Amino acid sequence: MNNRQLFLRHLAQTSDAPLALEITHAEGMYMYQANGKRLLDLIAGISVCNMGHCHPAVVAAIQQQAGTYMHLLVYGELVQSPQVAYAHLLTQHLPAHLNSVFFTNSGAEATEGAMKLAKRHTGRTEIIGFTNAYHGSTQGALSLIGDESMRNAYRPLIPGIRHIAFNEVAALQHITERTAAVMAETVMGEAGIRKPTRAWLQALRQRCTDTGTLLILDENQCGLGRTGSLWAFEQYGITPDILTLGKALGGGMPLGAFVADRLIMNDLTHAPVLGHITTFGGHPVSCAAGLAGFEALLHADVIATIPAKEQLFHTLLQHPRIQEVRSAGLMMAVQLDDFPTNKKVIDYCIERGLLTDWFLFCADALRIAPPLIITENQIREACTLLLEALDNV
Ligand SMILES: Cc1ncc(COP(=O)(O)O)c(C=O)c1O
Numbered sequence: 001m002n003n004r005q006l007f008l009r010h011l012a013q014t015s016d017a018p019l020a021l022e023i024t025h026a027e028g029m030y031m032y033q034a035n036g037k038r039l040l041d042l043i044a045g046i047s048v049c050n051m052g053h054c055h056p057a058v059v060a061a062i063q064q065q066a067g068t069y070m071h072l073l074v075y076g077e078l079v080q081s082p083q084v085a086y087a088h089l090l091t092q093h094l095p096a097h098l099n100s101v102f103f104t105n106s107g108a109e110a111t112e113g114a115m116k117l118a119k120r121h122t123g124r125t126e127i128i129g130f131t132n133a134y135h136g137s138t139q140g141a142l143s144l145i146g147d148e149s150m151r152n153a154y155r156p157l158i159p160g161i162r163h164i165a166f167n168e169v170a171a172l173q174h175i176t177e178r179t180a181a182v183m184a185e186t187v188m189g190e191a192g193i194r195k196p197t198r199a200w201l202q203a204l205r206q207r208c209t210d211t212g213t214l215l216i217l218d219e220n221q222c223g224l225g226r227t228g229s230l231w232a233f234e235q236y237g238i239t240p241d242i243l244t245l246g247k248a249l250g251g252g253m254p255l256g257a258f259v260a261d262r263l264i265m266n267d268l269t270h271a272p273v274l275g276h277i278t279t280f281g282g283h284p285v286s287c288a289a290g291l292a293g294f295e296a297l298l299h300a301d302v303i304a305t306i307p308a309k310e311q312l313f314h315t316l317l318q319h320p321r322i323q324e325v326r327s328a329g330l331m332m333a334v335q336l337d338d339f340p341t342n343k344k345v346i347d348y349c350i351e352r353g354l355l356t357d358w359f360l361f362c363a364d365a366l367r368i369a370p371p372l373i374i375t376e377n378q379i380r381e382a383c384t385l386l387l388e389a390l391d392n393v
Pocket of ligand 1: 107109136137189190218247
């Protein structure tokens with residue numbers, strides 16, 4: 001049996017139609033397949049490898065840390081320099097009250113930790129999420145996500161969770177003194193790239209402050225430079241009480257985090273003690289990789305290049321079959337008529353060397369979320385192929 005057959009036989013599948021492309025190696029903007037074909041990566045592992053695949057500084061940091069120490073003891077017991085250095089650097093680039101980092105293994109785990117922290121800190125039980133939001137696949141995160149078909153298959157879920165409409169002022173009235181937390185993606189990803197208005201996000205912030213509710217912002221997809229500022233919330237003139245991170249946080253290694261004020265975070269240390277624990281969260285190799293990736297992101301000044309790249313995509317992606325292109329920096333959705341059209345375009349592109357996909361809750365839009373290092377020529381190459389696909393499918 002070849003690798004593809006073994007993959008289908010022995011790896012648990014998440015759908016009945018996996019891409020099942022066999023990748024032998026990846027570097028920069030490209031993945032290389034066993035069949036000798038190269039793929040230009042337009043989705044960065046869903047907003048993960050912001051600095052491209054196998055960035056040399058990240059690879060060196062992994063190798064160095066792997067030879068120094070790997071797992072030592074459950075998270076939180078020992079002083080491990082990769083965790084300390086990364087938490088220190090991250091908090092230097094966050095508002096002053098986001099000064100305490102709890103590292104996790106994934107974005108979903110960051111959601112779980114943030115939900116628990118909000119309940120514990122406020123003594124309240126209600127949590128509010130948004131229609132079409134995505135925060136992960138574990139039971140707590142699943143309870144909070146905003147898609148009924150995904151939630152419904154796994155009931156009963158966590159009680160006390162309500163869903164309201166994103167970017168609607170009237171919906172904010174549902175946030176009351178009973179609400180422990182509201183969790184929102186600053187820019188919605190899987191809903192097909194939906195940006196809130198500045199006025200609405202500020203009103204959400206205000207409503208949370210007025211009711212003593214904690215505002216949790218999820219920047220798994222939109223954080224770490226992708227929208228053209230280090231954090232997406234910077235563009236809205238507000239700050240969250242808790243920030244959740246993942247995806248690009250580990251530089252390509254598994255790493256998530258929830259970040260809050262030390263005074264809030266300390267609630268996890270008592271009554272009960274060890275209120276939130278993890279064996280591998282903040283793995284030293286992941287933290288070393290994430291730190292190297294974060295430093296590379298800052299030093300390469302790549303964030304400053306994003307508005308021009310975003311604009312170039314908009315300029316080039318003109319076609320009668322494109323309804324609109326929604327974007328927040330290099331987090332983009334190309335809105336097509338329907339899923340069959342989108343799927344044909346995606347398949348056409350993959351066949352000819354361009355990797356893209358659709359969104360969980362917006363299957364008729366095509367995803368553009370490349371490594372942030374994409375060049376002007378690569379944007380032109382990608383758009384030429386996308387337009388050619390739209391002419392031919
Ligand atoms: C906005 C957002 N939050 C949380 C998650 C969950 O992250 P993970 O898949 O690492 O659990 C995702 C994953 O796609 C996401 O897009």
